[in-house]
Amino acid sequence: MKTLWNKYKQNKMAHGIFLLIYICVSSLSLFMAQRSVTAFLLLLSSLLLLYFTNFKNLTKWLIAGIVLAFLLPFTASQGDAYQSYMEVATLVGIYIAMALGLNIVVGMAGLLDLGFVAFFAVGAYTYGIFATAQASNFMPFGTFPLSGESFWIFIIFGCLVAALFGILLGIPVLRVKGDYLAIVTLGFGEIIRIIFNNLDRPINITNGAMGIPSVTPPRLFGIDFLFPSQFYYIVLVILLFTIFTVRRFEHSKIGRSWKAVRENEIAAQAMGVPLVRTKLMAFAIGASFSGMMGVVFAAKQAFVDPTSFTLLESITILVMVLLGGMGSVPGVILGAAVMTILNLQVLTEITNWLNQLSMSGAISIPDALSPAKMQRLIFGLLLILFALYRPQGLLPAKNRIYDEKVLQEGSGQTVLGIATEQSQNEKLNVKEV
Template sequence: MRRLWRSVLFLGRDSRLRAWLKPWTDSLNTFSKGHQSLSVVLGMAVVTTVLPFIILFPPFAGFATQGDWVQGFASAGIFVLLALGLNVVVGLAGLLDLGYAAFFAIGAYSYAYGASPFAGTHFPFWPLLLVGAMVAALFGILLGAPTLRLRGDYLAIVTLGFGEIVPVVFRNADTYTNGTNGISGMYRPALPVTGTFLGLNPVPYYITVAVLVALAMVFLYRIQDSRLGRAWMAVREDELAAASMGINTVTTKLLAFAIGASTAGLAGVFYASKVTIISPDSFGFTVSFTILAMVVLGGMGNVWGVAAGAFVVYEIQSELLKQMNGFVEHLNLPPINLGVTTIDLAKVDFLQYQFLLYGLALVGMMLLRPEGLFPNRRRRAELHDVDDAEAANQELVEA
């Protein structure tokens, strides 16, 4: 928590500012430690309220209108949920999952079976959220069971395999899934006051996803500090030692898969209700990888960090790089004269270089912050070599 406040406020290295603000950050930290759930909810409320207004200012305003940004935030929320869920599996329990999009797909298809003309059903959205989460959790356990004996990267490939198998099944079991066409025309959520959500008004979706993220965060914080959370970390660090200390590694791991998967299921239901069409192609390997990159970039194990990482990566991919052309034209920069050649940035088609820039961003961010943008202090301590162990213990004592 404390690190996050610092990083967000850019105070990490400015000692004067830090000293000046210390009383404030200290009291914030004390508060957040004492009332963790409340502070998460308050934090999310502040973020949710402030975000739609921050983007009215430059440089963000140059990229898109407020409506577009909020639309994008609502989609970003889906990935924040996904990253939070994957963080349980990878960050807390240390089980590398490369096929996480499978659970996302399962959640989305659960909604399709509950509320679409294809299935001929129209159950309300809210209970389906729970159903989707539970179905995904069930599949999490089903996948987890055969992998209990596997370690490290063998586990990774099995999860990757599962992530490949699921879309193939959805694609080829035509009778039940409408095959490659996917299922379209899903019913949108409805609330007593606002009525049915609209595709053009992102605000209800935005608020819904913010609430879901806040709930997921409260839940994850609670569970992280519970007996189960400590068991996950013990299993992650040394499975044998954990087992000999009386931890049931089987249930511990299965619960990690189930809880991680249920968050993805939740995200899947929300996604399906927002996009209103799902097809097997939307849940491939790239999605799993994007989520993993979000978790690692954000700082594995740190709930707020992971959420921020997901948000940043999503915005880079779907907003900044997509609207780069308009933004640069907007800037009216003079052509750059390089002697041999002149580059007029306004004429460069940035869409062409999206991949390149995204790849460079991934490599660059990783090289600059190998532990992620907002590393988890305890986790960070553990990941370093023996030389750091003492410092780590020191930090743990301090924390």
């Protein structure tokens, strides 16, 4: 049995056949049973199976793009639950992008941040203020609200503003480590929320605790984006850009600098890593992704208020990173997807099922013990279990392994090449003399 399993793991053809059958069966199940959450989750699970195949990265990206851009929306669009499915998928994409941003700060750079949702709030309020008549209270020029076409510019603008706030957070905490860093970032997140909650006087900028309603929806080629199925594609494009950028940073010089700072700041500084610039870049780049998704969130909800940016949201995003695996991009994606789907669909469906059993008289469960109301308890138990039995997360981070002999041979060839070049130069100098 073990021999057959090893042969299967090395056989790309077997992987492709099994994956094709699985995608076809799960897609057909979702197409036929539109209100089946199980079929929806099974189709999404095909992306996890795709990750464990032996295909090339380009092949994996193409298959994932086909599933996410065409197959999932089409098979889910044949029933009344279409928009609810797209709502869940959109929120999953938003939380994945924010978790990837926090993973840069916590997972790669090793800087514990408990106020990360503040950057999400900055992006949301940046668009919410100018996409409503709220900006006319303090702007002496211009006509507000801005049109829906400005949304595409505000995605970039929200990214830059959030990055600026990330730098402002990073400057005073450069000399703080460990628990003290967590306390400072926690205070920063609460300060931002309180400012937005009280910035309705003496000049009404954020409308205080009442929030900002009637945010202008995005518009492209005369089409207003009003439904989750439309925002799904916006989030998908931003998410692909986020994953590509984070992967490029992970294996770049700055990514190696982040990991060096995470392991040992003194050793990193001794090797020439600039601590100030490295930490500030981690805060700025991580915050920028959250700011972009904040703009999308404000446009999708058409309403912004401080209750959406509490400390609990920051902790939830941090749990996504811990659950998936700190420093692991695939792990963070899986952790954010599991947490979001568990919160929005699985616990809700289990609660509805138990309520139906209670109404039919089959069982009697108190309302206070419904899974939807005990989600924090369930998340806490999951964290305890993973901390005890899987401390590295669902998909731990992998470091590149280099062959020592190859490196030694390469360095030897390099030294030989330098010596040959020097000898040739000496001969030329002799001839010139």
